[in-house]
Amino acid sequence: MKKEEIIQKTIELINKTKKDKIENLTLNTILKHLGISKGSFYYHFKSKDDLLFQAIDPLIKNQTQEFKQNIKKLNNLKEQFCLLFEPFITEPNNDKLKHIENFYINLFFKDYTNHTKFLNTKKLYTKIKNDRKSLLIQALKYNDIRVDKKLTTLIEFIDITIMFYCWSNKILYKKHTNNEIMDLIDILCNLIDKQYKNKAN
Secondary structure, eight states: OOHHHHHHHHHHHHHHSOGGGGGGOOHHHHHHHHTOOHHHHHHHOSSHHHHHHHHHHHHHHHHHHHHHHHHHHSSSHHHHHHHHTGGGTSOOTTOHHHHHHHHHHHHHHHTTTOHHHHHHHHHHHHHHHHHHHHHHHHHHHHTTOOOOHHHHHHHHHHHHHHHHHHHHHHHHHOOOOHHHHHHHHHHHHHHHIIIIIHHHO
């Protein structure tokens, strides 16, 4: 089986898998679905995470393009930021990609102490985080806000803070933080509007 076929069949498997079962996609489950041996699999991919990254990466690219179009249609910075931080505000429901992002961020924390797994997880986490950062900066520019190093650092800090706050509460306390994150986005947008928008005009 060609590499492209394996990736396509893995995407089909992800789409068939219930959102709360994605975590249970073991290498053996994938190989059984593909109908190939471990030898054939390792000829093309370094690990299960390598395959999942290559299968999910095009989905992330498509969503990034969709977000680029959608943030142009929204009225203000708060609406745009809420769209881009949506995985931390709303439950995934049937949005497979949003659930995958949630799962990988969760995995990022779980595997932090396991160096090998952490490196595999970090690759996808970094891709998602960098794409969101780029879109957040784009949203700022649409609102005539001058983006400097200080503001970029603030955006990066907020992104990490929201992610950590959301997942630490979910994992440790089984608590939903939707309202708190909305409040944080509101405070952030007001701060940016006062400190940066005036400078741009």
